[in-house]
Amino acid sequence: MHKAGDVRVEERDDPKIVDPTDAIVRLTATCICGSDLWPYRGIEPADGTLMGHEYVGVVEEVGDAVTTVKPGDFVVGSFVISDNTCEICRAGFQSKCVHAEFVHGGIGTQGEKARIPLADGTLVATPGQPDPELVPALLAASDVLGTGWFAAVAAEAGPGKTVAVVGDGAVGLMAVLAARRLGAEKIIAMSRYPERQELARYYGATDIVEERGDAGVERVKELTGGLGAHSVIEAVGTQESFMQAVGATRGGGHLGYVGDNHDVSIPGIQLFFAGIHALGGPAPVRRFLPDLTLPLDQAAEGCKAMDERRATKVLLTV
Amino acid sequence: MHKAGDVRVEERDDPKIVDPTDAIVRLTATCICGSDLWPYRGIEPADGTLMGHEYVGVVEEVGDAVTTVKPGDFVVGSFVISDNTCEICRAGFQSKCVHAEFVHGGIGTQGEKARIPLADGTLVATPGQPDPELVPALLAASDVLGTGWFAAVAAEAGPGKTVAVVGDGAVGLMAVLAARRLGAEKIIAMSRYPERQELARYYGATDIVEERGDAGVERVKELTGGLGAHSVIEAVGTQESFMQAVGATRGGGHLGYVGDNHDVSIPGIQLFFAGIHALGGPAPVRRFLPDLTLPLDQAAEGCKAMDERRATKVLLTV
Structure with a gap:
């Protein structure tokens, strides 16, 4: 988003691992959030802002220090980067992590790939690859359900x-x-x-x-x-x-x-x-992600539900 | 308080039992509270407002339905009338009781006597008569300590x-x-x-x-x-x-x-x-009163403390 009301899809270099705690994720799906309208309407600043913070995808590459997700894993991310180890995270408030950074802004998931810092503390891998019809439910877990x-x-x-x-x-x-x-x-x-x-x-x-x-x-x-x-x-x-x-x-x-x-x-x-x-405040989605994403069988209902509420939310399949 | 800045001490008829849940309390001590300054400064309305809501005293008379305090009891009151039986009170929020009424305004304890409605739910009797030097500590329990x-x-x-x-x-x-x-x-x-x-x-x-x-x-x-x-x-x-x-x-x-x-x-x-x-919000003092007033021996420390902070609070002995 170059400025209020000015959204462009542009070619950018592929993101690369910078820190050993990074993961590169190929996005499977991402959403436009109601909160994206704040910069769109000029209430928040926008100046080449990378949009998108609700996301699921497949890990392509991880830094040396990443231990809980690996290339090929299907992951659900939270919209605030968190280490999930600091005192604030351990108290369940990952959106106020001492290393908190909003995915919206400098990262952005409305693209083909994104570099996700602190991958262990931010991403949660699903057990196996989800059926395509589960993807919207998993995406919902990333923000609106969380x-x-x-x-x-x-x-x-x-x-x-x-x-x-x-x-x-x-x-x-x-x-x-x-x-x-x-x-x-x-x-x-x-x-x-x-x-x-x-x-x-x-x-x-x-x-x-x-x-x-x-x-x-x-x-x-x-x-x-x-x-x-x-x-x-x-x-x-x-x-x-x-x-x-x-x-x-x-x-x-x-x-x-x-x-x-x-x-x-x-x-x-x-x-x-x-x-x-x-x-x-901004939800500490990471606290709830393991519970929201692991019982995939239970997610079916949520998925059907997501399907029925397409009108209330715009889903972008990448 | 007739209007902002206009406080008068006037003769009034003695209060009488109106409802069977009332008690008439002869005040032993009462305070001027920082919040009394709101009407005094004209930020809250005042129009013959009866002032005073932090109080201790001796019960003179009770209505037929009152069971937990009796004439002669030394009582500590809370600054919001509460029945202490409704669902909100039982949850510990007596200041939001369905029968809540502020003592400040239509009741007022900056006087010789006051009619306290819902006496069972508002007043707590001390075990026996407190030593005079404990009175300030008990008065503190009524508002500032509570x-x-x-x-x-x-x-x-x-x-x-x-x-x-x-x-x-x-x-x-x-x-x-x-x-x-x-x-x-x-x-x-x-x-x-x-x-x-x-x-x-x-x-x-x-x-x-x-x-x-x-x-x-x-x-x-x-x-x-x-x-x-x-x-x-x-x-x-x-x-x-x-x-x-x-x-x-x-x-x-x-x-x-x-x-x-x-x-x-x-x-x-x-x-x-x-x-x-x-x-x-306004503290549900009634929730804490039994714990704050019953162990009278523990109150000694609070009493001494009250003594030392006279400069921060004005005590009126009636």
Whole structure:
């Protein structure tokens, strides 16, 4: 992306191993993410930025220090480079690794090949080569499923809990799926689009709320005995959606926010009097990748699901 | 408080039992809280507002439904009325009780007597009558100690953790004490005043950081291997202190914020990329009161401490 609105496909030299911890990956598939729209719209700077950070592919070459992936391995990558050994990574926050670097920017996976630094800490190999129809599910694990899963974990979705999900895009729908898998009792999807509502129900939503803002908050309260949800997931990133999520969380409840909230300004006093737990940010996808990618048989459902939501996400097969 | 800056001591009728869950308390001592300055400065409305919400006293009369306190009991109250039985209270968030009502405003304890609704859920009786020198410690439990304790718990202070405390007022100092009692390994008090630093060390601080803002964040990072503190407590409530607290928290760490932050506006993107847990708001003091007030022998230390920090807090003996 040369500048806002100016995206070009250009010939570049093949990437080469630079550090012994690098891997060169031939990309099988990659995505355009909603967050790519920030630089596209000029809200984030773009100046020859290499785009793309959701990716799966086959390892072509590894540096001498790489031990967990080897040439020929099919790998799923996370969108933040991490060593997976530092104190922050060991605590499960690989997106804040002391060696963190966003794949978007100087690396970029919207191309034929990419050099992935800290390959052991960033990539996870699948057991064997996946069937082609599993590729979209594995790609989803790289960002949208990993992010939705983190949001559900951050919101402490689990047995006996009511979970409200603000946002019916790819991440919001994956958060619904994650909340269901984590055992949530009631899952309220906030969506006004029939086709998204249908997908949300497919992934496990038990209730749909069409209202937004204060009216949406009131509906969530009506569905939760006046208290608000135990767990709320924010997967949009606008001022309205963020404050809607804060308002829908019961006192002492948990908000997991993963919407990339560039334009949000949170009134301190509103957050203060809400009295809620909040955890968010770029998801430490690497924490969840081993669990999300290894049970390939379980991925079939996710794959079918991905298939059905093509409209919510653009998949690029390289 | 008739209006901003206009505080009067006036004769009023004695309060009477209205609901069967009420208690009439003759106040022994009450405090002026830093948060009283909000209406005093005109930032919150005041229109004949009854002031005072930190209080201890002796029960004079109870309604028919009150079972846990009786006339003659010495009681410590929390600054939010709570039933202590609803789902929110049972989860430990009594300040968000479905029957929550702030004592400040329509009740007020800066007087000779007060009617305390939901007495069973709001008041905790001490075992026997405390020695007069223990009264300040018990009064501290009612707000500043309870709030500091909540902040330390919200920030997940505990063994092996480094805790940074932003704010050297009464609540910040009590948070230092709480962090020490909860077993924190290293406690960094952020203070530039020698007498407060001395108090902070008395309560258990192991390190002092005099710098504020970005420079303060850098110093905390230097003291924590570049990572930031595991646990950060915000006990001021200004824009600078809040963002300093966010910045001082390591990725995946925990921020407990109890500073009454009327004027704070949190840039969403800064909170997002911090990748931290945050929990705050008016402290559910009632959750902690039984533990804070029952071991009266342990309160002696707190009492002595209260004595030494008179300059940081105004105590009113009724």
